[in-house]
Amino acid sequence: MNGLARIARPRASPRLHCTVLTTVDQLAAFAPQWQALARTDTTHCSLFATYDYVLLAWRHLHSADDRLFVIVVSDGTAPVGVVPLAICPSRRWGMKVRVMRFIAQQEGDRPGIVSAGEPASIWLAAFEALLAHRAHWDLLQLAELDQDDWPVTNLGGFGRGIFGRVEADTSVASIDLRSAWADYLASRSRNTRKNYRRKLAQLDRRHPEWRIETATEPAAVERALNRYIAIEQQSWKASSPVGVAKDARHASFYRDLLGLLATRGEARISILTSGSTDMAGSIQMIWRDTVLDRHIAHARQYDADSVGSVLGAEVIRQHFGSGRTTLDLMGLAVGHPKRLQVEEWSTTTRITRRVTLFNLRSRVAPIACAVAARRAIRGTPLAWSGTP
Incomplete structure (x- = not known):
């Protein structure tokens, strides 16, 4: 009023x-x-x-x-x-x-x-x-x-x-997973599709052995979390008050949380790696029929390779056909510099x-x-x- x-x-x-x-x-x-x-x-x-x-x-x-x-x-x-x-x-x-x-x-x-x-x-x-x-x-x-x-x-x-x-407060973006990946990608803007394919081709040229390893079992999630934290400590988040391991309390919280969720099949950690080098990581949580795309980070030495963007898109692709209905890209503060970039991939947005x-x-x-x-x-x- x-x-x-x-x-x-x-x-x-x-x-x-x-x-x-x-x-x-x-x-x-x-x-x-x-x-x-x-x-x-x-x-x-x-x-x-x-x-x-x-x-x-x-x-x-x-x-x-x-x-x-x-x-x-x-x-x-x-x-x-x-x-x-x-x-x-x-x-x-x-x-x-x-x-x-x-x-x-x-x-x-x-x-x-x-x-x-x-x-x-x-x-x-x-x-x-x-x-x-x-x-x-x-x-x-x-x-x-x-x-x-x-x-x-x-x-x-x-x-x-x-x-x-x-x-x-925040801009909330989500993706409807009930179609096929090809149909979803075709529904994105021409510029979004072009940038995605360009970054994918660039990564193929520079790191032809790149792959994504995904952990879902409790022991594998624990190991993958250690790898994710190592990536985060090489990212811009290392000098900012954000991230899974911004301090010992938060690192301990995420170890316990992801460990618990993994016992229920509700945790996924994806690592983009080439050879023996981890370049980017993503943490996802599962809540009923929704995937919560909670954290992502990439090592700064690979900024030019767009590994974070490629991993983010590949995580989205992996969840199509999974039986889940929604991928929640989580909230970004209104005015956040990456808000429009995230919304390029969303099928629904709203302001909280x-x-x-x-x-x-x-x-x-x-x-x-x-x-x-x-x-x-x-x-x-x-x-x-x-x-x-």
Whole structure:
């Protein structure tokens, strides 16, 4: 919504109630029910909202001051939804701010929630719990929501004393795998096809022995991950705060995660190699009928050989005819320099949204008022829930 408005906050069904899990032991006790809910939710639940992923992300990536805040929504005694959040203090605007966010927001992609029924009812109940515990958080940031998710479409309904805004977050590109590779390639632009064939021919000339080795078994995935990390350390990512092995915590997280997924046949690591030299690598995860193209890297000494581009295209080709329906190229920030390059290969793109809520009864109230004033001066649409 635009401008200032007072809106009656919708209420959750009286049958729904929330429990907040704040310890790892509580998560472990609830694990069987969480896993059962994820199996039931075949429409909305992502890999990044599952118990196993959330637990590993928490164990490996949380900071000392972070606190679990996992909301379980129940209908009577039966759990019907999970909203996996954490309170993560960080320095913003020259002060420590208690930020509530998805646990999987660091390394996940579109984390989301688990819902046995209509997600809107789960969100609504969860927000009542968040408002009831508003003394514990200053800022709520929900990343990579779809434009029809309840927090996006109901920005004005959070109640008195909450300032909210919605912004474009990431561009999500995906490929429909249900056709043949030849038909899909023919549907790409002439320029995309020409560049692909040129890079493929160039690699054939310079490295005629090149091949792609793909690991799927647990022991092979472990070895391939070591090779991938070695490639990443020779890539531009080595000097940037991104990547699988950007620090020891993240490397350990991915070892445990990919090891677990490999036992289920849900992990693939592809290495482009020539002779005994590894030049590029790709990490993919499988979630139901979707391939998540999670990470890719190439050694910088092979920049001129376009090994990353060739590997990316060959990974796409390999998944046609696999029985899976979608290859998710994962999200890139809106404005990312490689966004258009990725979208050349996609059959569907969409923009996700980031919802930020300022708790006006906390230390960030002056910041929220400044943001609102600046937007009003600029004539930028803003959303305000309740009265500051």
